[in-house]
């Protein structure tokens with residue numbers, strides 16, 4: 001019998017990957033390419049949606065060819081993506097009307113008060129599960145409608161379409177101007193701040209409040225279900241799942257039950273806890289989001305602690321500072337000293353996300369003395385990720401009332417032992433990593449494979465989870481308390497620095 005496979009397309013912030021998995025959930029093939037990051041002004045981050053689509057057109061055939069797989073052997077494709085990044089394109093030409101505004105972009109900070117025209121900030125939060133901040137798509141879309149000449153009118157006439165990256169790719173994969181499917185899934189829709197979390201539908205009052213014409217919005221579908229069939233670049237593959245990257249990694253970690261969670265360390269760090277069919281409101285600065293929805297079933301929800309800058313700080317040390325040549329070198333440099341030498345880096349490049357939600361905060365490096373060397377800075381860079389994770393984990397425990405017993409992790413930064421040890425130390429829980437660290441793509445593949453019957457149920461997937469590494473806490477209580485106290489002071493400084501001058 002011919003072997004059959006499931007493919008995943010993982011459109012991330014920095015790169016896009018196509019991965020092929022077999023029936024045991026083993027990786028068979030991977031093709032990956034970077035795309036350009038544009039920072040045209042302080043706080044602005046843009047992507048070229050056409051460039052990303054061209055990357056997809058190259059890597060999908062590449063991944064199949066590398067493994068010698070015929071497209072007919074791929075039973076389903078799952079699409080997963082960087083969330084919130086906002087694209088508007090012309091329905092007739094298929095061309096974006098402006099650069100995509102990336103989730104980290106803070107250009108909408110000044111526009112936020114004007115967004116609350118007919119609903120208050122609290123009402124928006126109550127309906128969407130999200131605080132009103134620069135992170136989510138609604139204000140980014142408002143900015144485009146305000147700024148691109150004639151766009152509002154064209155949107156009202158249905159001439160232009162809105163989408164997050166999943167929608168942009170799905171539309172192009174399924175035919176683009178020739179009948180492309182204009183849809184999104186409920187996890188991505190839940191990040192736009194235009195969807196009502198309880199109904200899973202676009203909310204007319206939210207649309208009116210943000211001035212967004214319904215004619216430009218994609219249809220919201222369950223994450224695990226049907227999204228049409230590919231036309232380009234490889235025709236005939238059913239797109240059986242669409243799911244936001246952090247929700248995909250929750251799925252890939254097989255965190256299917258209420259109380260299951262994970263933290264992914266990539267460009268940012270994202271801690272998600274499955275709360276089942278319950279919409280849990282956070283009182284400690286987390287967001288409420290949709291974890292996934294199987295076709296014909298109610299949505300499963302999650303609490304999320306989002307940290308905007310984790311691996312992005314390592315990347316900044318490499319690209320902008322030239323402190324290291326590869327991300328892995330940050331560990332070598334950090335290991336050249338035994339502690340941070342009193343130095344702390346708060347990477348508030350996109351303001352501060354959970355649990356602070358301070359869009360105006362700016363990055364600071366504190367505790368500098370002549371004693372501080374490169375190694376101390378490298379350590380402070382890694383500890384910044386661990387300390388931010390500690391903050392969201394603490395908020396998660398306060399909200400859920402359930403103590404964290406173990407933290408399941410994944411993502412590119414989990415290759416860093418020093419960081420993973422710091423996470424275990426600062427959270428005071430064991431940290432475990434599965435064999436398959438590409439859980440974002442794996443989750444999209446699992447979702448697509450479930451939808452198409454390639455895998456019968458979630459139990460089978462759970463049995464495919466195998467532990468590859470574990471880190472146990474070693475830090476003393478006193479040392480931990482000291483680090484947390486220093487960190488909260490550094491955070492206060494980052495917030496104060498970004499405040500308008502008095």
Ligand SMILES: Nc1ncnc2c1ncn2[C@@H]1O[C@H](COP(=O)(O)OP(=O)(O)OP(=O)(O)O)[C@@H](O)[C@H]1O
Pocket residue numbers: 011012013014015082245265266267268310311312313314315327328329330331411412413415416
């Ligand atoms: N050994 C390492 N130590 C520290 N950071 C690392 C290491 N290896 C990779 N990183 C960082 O991890 C990030 C890459 O991780 P990953 O591939 O999971 O992210 P990503 O999926 O590309 O992010 P996105 O999807 O947002 O593009 C980069 O920011 C990189 O700097």
Ligand SMILES: [Mg+2]
Pocket residue numbers: 010011012013245266440
């Ligand atoms: Mg990613």
